[in-house]
Amino acid sequence: MSAFRRLLSWFRRGASLPRREADLNEELRFHLEAEADERREAGLSDRAAVASARRDLGNLSHVKEEARAAWGWSFLDGLVQDLRFGARTLGSDRTFTVAAILSLALGIGANTAIFSVIHSVMLRELPIKDPQRLVQIRQGQNGELTNPIWEQIRDHQRVLDGTLAYSPERFDLSEGVEREDAQGIWVSGGYFHVLGVPAMMGRVLTSADDDRRSGSASNQVAVISDRFWKRKFGGGEVIGRTLRVNRQRFEIVGVTPPWFRGLDADRSYDIAIPLAAEPLIRTDRSALDNRSMWWLYILGRLKPGASVESAGAQLSALSRAVFAETLPADWSSETQANYLSSKLTLRGIPTGFSETGDRYERGLWTLMGIAGLVLLIACANIANLMLARASARQRELSVRMAIGARRLRVLRQLLTESLLLAALGSAAGFLFAMWGSRLLVGMLSGPASGVAIDLYPDAQVLAFTMGVTVLTALLFGLAPSVRATRTQANPVMKESSHGIRGRTSRAGLGKALVALQVALSLVLLVGAGMFLGSLRKLLAVDVGFSKDNLLLVSADARQTAIPDERRVAAFDDALQRIRAIPGVDSAATSLITALSGRGWNGRLEVEGFVPQTPRDAMAFFNRVSPGYFHTMRTPLLIGRDFTQQDHLHAPAVAIIDASSAAKFFGGRNPIGKSIAIRGPAKRPAEIYEVVGVVKDVKYASLSEAKRYSVYLSSLQDPLGSSQISYEIRVRGLSNEVVPAVREAFAAVDANISIGFGDMESQVDESVRLQRLVALLSVAFGVLALVLAMVGLYGVTSYSVARRRSEIGIRMALGARAASVVWLVLRGVAVLMLIGIALGLWASIAAGKLVESLLFDVKPNDTWHIAAAALTLAVASAAAAYLPARRASRLDPMEALREE
């Protein structure tokens, strides 16, 4: 019969499975009745007739199975049967099932949670049209380019099928004094078109909106995201409405669809504004013609059929022309030569940008590794449990094989049971993963960082979970099952607890697994200790100032009418008012807030100091008001602080930190000496007189290497910076002071926009990753320990149960309880030692991988390893003690009597 017909009939029959089953039963019943009738007619009694008929019929289930096999149901029917049987067995042994599902859920859940985050942040392709053809144009390795370069590329390149430029920016949407932040992007006119993003409502930006020559009014348009639309406007009518961006009016012309969140994987953009409108916002600091301001990301789309390499080569040929056109005139000839010889390069970015991904890549993969180890431990646990169970079911399996079940069939049933367990475990794990990944994202983002990771289960994450599940099922289902069905029926059915032959090998596998678990737990515990120690050291770093009760205010005067030359005075005015507020201990301003990650550097020239390399002369700068060091509680070592007398018409002064004094001046007293600061421009170096030396301070981050800092006076700022920070040392609660601070600024100028923060949060933000890794590694370490101990407990119990008669004999011969306990513990101790040795070796190997995440902690620090090993030893002893004690309490008579 043709295969097609068979398949067809298989489907038809399969569809009416229960009816077929009933039919078959009835048919065989009829046959049985008929046979019995025959025998009754031949003279047998009723009961004898039925018995005889049944005997002749043979094995009823076998007949049924053969009949069913004829229909080709075999596979499907068998599967259903296996599942039902499996469910029943799992339900009857509830402790095992719960323990197994829990182990699996935690292992699979943790892995999936971390993988979802990694996937969202680093691996997921942008949901735009053809993300594989999206490329980024860079200058060498530098991804941020200037606007003049962009305009050259936009107007003259023919290599790519459309280009776009964009830059993320935080905009202030408020109409009052206090800032209302939004995540914005500067975009070129072709941004939406090149990416293939249509408008959900209204229209998207076009090149007409991004035309610098057409006058500012036509550039004052904005496109908003779906998310922002719902959040700010509640999903109401929005096209044509006005939005204030840094106090300028913009008209909303369109809303993008919900699936488009911008090019940053870890953020969602709120507002997109044309590049041409930039002068309106940045006013006199406009970067559109600035050849030294590096802020734009330039992307493009490959032509169909082109490859990144071929397009890259073609683009590279344009480099000379582009850079010649955009050469900054005021640079030194050396830097100019470098600039001219640099090349435009291409790279594919189907996943978009992810600052979180870049920052946390190592951390996230490390966490993934840790979760993987935990899953391994969980699997080993389950394998052990299954092994023990398989032994217990040995008789049942042998009997089943004896009455006719094929070995493959039994194996299939056991495997199905494992898969069922794995499925249940992964369902629970998936739920746990959803909760866990939300937790992780919560720890990675924060209102200050603006990170908004979009998590949703998608095909890849699902595939990953299922892959892990199946692998787990095979891992812990296969080995015990194969062993269980290998033994011959007879020896097993004759078994008694005396028999130990043939089972030491199984016990050996169990022991090997436990040793593996102990090893892995050691690795995780050592890791947890290292990360925790690293975090502690990081938080204990001497930052050089006092972090508590320090209110930070960022002030922005760009939207005021205050002219440049009056800005310094205006900010100073605000500062004096703030100092007068009751509750304020001290206050000061600075251009750059400590530990904010931002920086300003340049080269120092000091008489008598010869730099080995240009880098050798680098120092970091900040412009601070008088009273800054007092406010920050940074000790002034020698000399004096800035005063009000150090104003614009007085001699230029500077204060340096202790490291700079040591490095640039040798052992000499720097007070009264001069230093010269040179920027990249061809302008002459600025000369400053050193008037004071302060203690070293951490500039941008807690873990940075030594930096050399130079402070200049804010009152001597020739440019009149439009944005500065205020540091306010508060007595008591910051909240009480905030309204008064607002008033102080409002009194100076109503259009100064301010934003509040505090130093403690800033510090927390800078150690976010380390905190996350430390917390999770400790959590996983504890989890691993618990799992390993459960495994150890199980194996020891099993081994004790197996040796009941042996123990009974020993006790009958006079062994004391204590020696029995020692007997059991001795076996465990050996296991543990092997595990620790293995773990040590693995720790050393793994330590090298995570070195970059550690701060001031060497991987495989002896102290950490010793502590972890000790913890393991104590836990193992505790886990093994209970079964050992039970063994010592055995009544010898009972133990021997049981057969």
Add this chain to the structure above:
Amino acid sequence: MPPKDPKLELLQGTLDLLILRTLRSGPAHGHAIAQHIRRTSEEVLQVETGSLYPALHRLEAQGLIDAEWELSDKGKRAKFYKLTRAGQKQFTAEENKWQQLSAAIGRVLAGSTGETP
């Protein structure tokens, strides 16, 4: 697994033939088919239930016989099988093959007497 009755091994393919032949005389249920084969072979061929029903279901799956639930002569419900057109053709072909086979075996057996093995 206990070894199968050697007699039955031979009948693996020929059981189908016997069933088809039985049904040629008219529709019957499983038990009746087994009885018929037993009687007609004079008690030599005892068809085991374990082989009969699988064979019946196999033949039905192949489309050589059709099944219907009817009332037996005792008034009970039973599954009656009957030959289909395809089954008829299959039977003729199988019967021919069987005749050829048995004739050939017969010739070999007859020709081997008196010769050295």
